[in-house]
Amino acid sequence: MDRILRGIMRYRQLDRKTMVEQFKQVKNNPTPKAVFFTCMDSRMIPTRFTEMNVGDMFIVRNAGNVIPHSHHFLDEITSNEPAALELGCVINDIRHIIVCGHSDCKAINLLYQLQDTNFSSQVNRRKSPIRAWLCAHAWSSLEKFQQLELTDYSMPLIFQAETPQRKFVAYIDPENKLALEDKLSQINALQQLQNIASYGFLKSRLEKHQLHIHALWFDIYTGEIYYFSRQAKQFVIINEDNIETLMDEVENYYM
Numbered sequence: 036m037d038r039i040l041r042g043i044m045r046y047r048q049l050d051r052k053t054m055v056e057q058f059k060q061v062k063n064n065p066t067p068k069a070v071f072f073t074c075m076d077s078r079m080i081p082t083r084f085t086e087m088n089v090g091d092m093f094i095v096r097n098a099g100n101v102i103p104h105s106h107h108f109l110d111e112i113t114s115n116e117p118a119a120l121e122l123g124c125v126i127n128d129i130r131h132i133i134v135c136g137h138s139d140c141k142a143i144n145l146l147y148q149l150q151d152t153n154f155s156s157q158v159n160r161r162k163s164p165i166r167a168w169l170c171a172h173a174w175s176s177l178e179k180f181q182q183l184e185l186t187d188y189s190m191p192l193i194f195q196a197e198t199p200q201r202k203f204v205a206y207i208d209p210e211n212k213l214a215l216e217d218k219l220s221q222i223n224a225l226q227q228l229q230n231i232a233s234y235g236f237l238k239s240r241l242e243k244h245q246l247h248i249h250a251l252w253f254d255i256y257t258g259e260i261y262y263f264s265r266q267a268k269q270f271v272i273i274n275e276d277n278i279e280t281l282m283d284e285v286e287n288y289y290m
């Protein structure tokens with residue numbers, strides 16, 4: 036807490052005035068460009084690695100960057116993530132949703148362990164909100180991972196994209212460089228695109244290509260950031276060599 040209080044003092048002295056100016060500009064012309072879902076992990080600082088600033092994106096963080104599927108919500112019972120989707124994409128008309136996973140994710144490592152039936156038993160889920168959260172909302176990621184395992188991690192997985200008719204194919208870690216938990220983390224990021232598309236209030240926007248959903252993946256070990264390219268059918272490192280191709284893909288492929 037000491038460090039936080041001292042940090043606030045430094046912010047007062049160095050950044051407060053500039054930020055208040057930025058808040059004023061944004062208030063008159065708010066144009067956030069993305070709803071960004073990522074993990075609550077302390078190493079993930081999305082505004083820093085995307086160089087975004089005041090007014091640029093809505094950020095939603097939770098354990099494992101999970102967006103529960105709409106079938107979990109009946110009547111008025113909901114959770115934060117769909118509410119954030121509506122606030123961002125409907126009320127504020129934001130056109131891009133990004134889900135960003137990462138390597139060495141503690142939530143995903145735990146999800147991997149939940150394959151052990153004793154570890155994920157009902158008794159344990161009742162005592163452990165994180166186990167309950169992952170079993171309820173990330174189990175579909177685990178099922179996809181198990182499909183991949185059956186093919187010795189070599190066959191592509193198929194995910195539903197913006198509409199049930201629209202699908203994309205994903206080769207997970209084709210060079211086989213990642214730990215099993217990190218493969219699961221990439222699958223989990225992609226599975227969330229499918230979950231996002233399950234919400235009825237986004238349906239017409241998705242069908243009309245007014246709303247686009249993307250996956251990023253941050254490798255904690257190298258600091259590299261990957262974009263899931265539907266053209267390349269895999270996560271690719273965003274770098275000087277492919278940035279133009281990726282920009283073209285984002286501009287054209289989804290239209």
Ligand SMILES: [Zn+2]
Pocket residue numbers: 074075076098099100137139140141142143
């Ligand atoms: Zn994480």
